[in-house]
Amino acid sequence: MNLSELLIELLLMPLVAFVIGLGMVLMMRKIAARLGRRIGPPLLQPIYDIIKLYGKRTQISHGLIHEIGIIMAVGGYVAAETLLPVPGMNGLADKGGVITLAYVMMIPSLGMALGVGQCANPNGSIGISRALTAMLAYDIPFILVIFGAAYVYGTTNLADIIAIQQQQGVSGWGLMQMPLLALAGMLALPAVMGKQPFEIYIAPAEIATGPMVEMSGKFMGGLFVMQCFQLYTAGVLYTTLFLGGGAYWITFLPKIYAVVAIPMAAAMLFPRYRTEDVIRLMWKWPVLVGLMGLAVAMK
């Protein structure tokens, strides 16, 4: 692949991710609305929100680190998108691999922590400490699942992983080969996405949306953009590891949307867990199932 092609892909991949992510945010809000017997927001609501936030007259910055934090939060995911192969575009997936991806996916949380730190709002600090604790909770099953999948496929290269699955058809999918690991991944997914019932770090009525408490205008807009990427990354990574990736967009899109929709639809029904319960839950069930899956895979 020559350089100009690569550059175009690097530009296109985050853009595509953003558009798909907008759809996922909309879907998430629609699911929440439908479960409450509401109609939910109109089709373009996520875009309206983002444009409105960027168009605010007052933009309060709390200093350089605050701004860098948001750039890290969005930039970390933009980097992650270039490592995730999608139909027709591989980007840096050949060179990166799943371990780099796991590292890059931690950057946004750290960026948020930095940015929120400078806001010096106690609610924000409480929120970010909870968010980092939650990260500790879901990272263990997450790494377990990634390690298990890489072990079974014998490679950490995401493009190769997709190729291996696609050679054997549906029976070669990770879901069929290692159902326990796939289940563990599915259990950990809502926590990775930071959505109900694992959103104690946001806790609107208690600590006033935690990390976001001082974020306004374009900073909040940045976080809305980040949320799109976050859902997209979770969906695509899971699809790549367990659902055979996608040869064509037409088969790929339903898979990634379903991956986000299924845990979301179940999770919206639960009240939120406290931080220590998140850790207990995450370190118990997904880790247990994941370890069993690993044992089966290594037998």
Next chain:
Amino acid sequence: MSKLDNIPVRHQPTEAAGRKRTNPLAHVFDELVKFCQSRSMFMLHYCTGCGAIELPPAMTSRFDMERLGIQPMVTPRQADILLITGYVSIKTLKRIILTYEQMQSPKYVIGICSCTVNGGMYWQSYATAKVLKDYLPVDVYIAGCMPRPEAVISGMRELMSDIKSGRAQNWKRYYENYDHYLGNQQKLFGEDWQTPTDIIAEARHYGLMTDRTLGEHTALLEKHQRPLEALEMRLSAREKQKT
């Protein structure tokens, strides 16, 4: 109290007054932003009086405000509309003003309930502020004791169409007539009343200084103003007693 020129009339937008716009697409962007502002309104849930009870039905399955892009937000930093839902006691009014000043412009205030219009059934009470628009610029009033969710939603739609057409510029009046609003606030809270937000500096920043921004009341404010101090950091309450 309510002279004719204090009534929040809709005045012409002064948007382009200070800045020179060179981008030929500036107006397209302005229209787009205005449209999005009208279709995405985050409202602060800060419920003051009994009228607040009509908001849950307006938000949940029966009337579903999210259809219109209206959703609750919890911090003033992110909110676009401040709903004053009912009678405002003097203590509450202080909090309302603090909250309002922390919101990011463009910001809008909706007064729900008759109590915010003219005192309603608390008209004779010594403890309530009667006419909300004496203290804050109000964009839309929704009268009724209490107004039904349909009325609340139609009020919201009114505000939406005002924002879309650029008529909802009342947040600028707070800067332009700060002396008047501050005067009314001082009448209620005493002359050493002050908030952490520096409205005069903000007015300067937005280019909204008029001859009504400064006056005798802001002079009084300057006399009493204490500089903001950072809160002292300590781990427990006991530590202070020791020193």
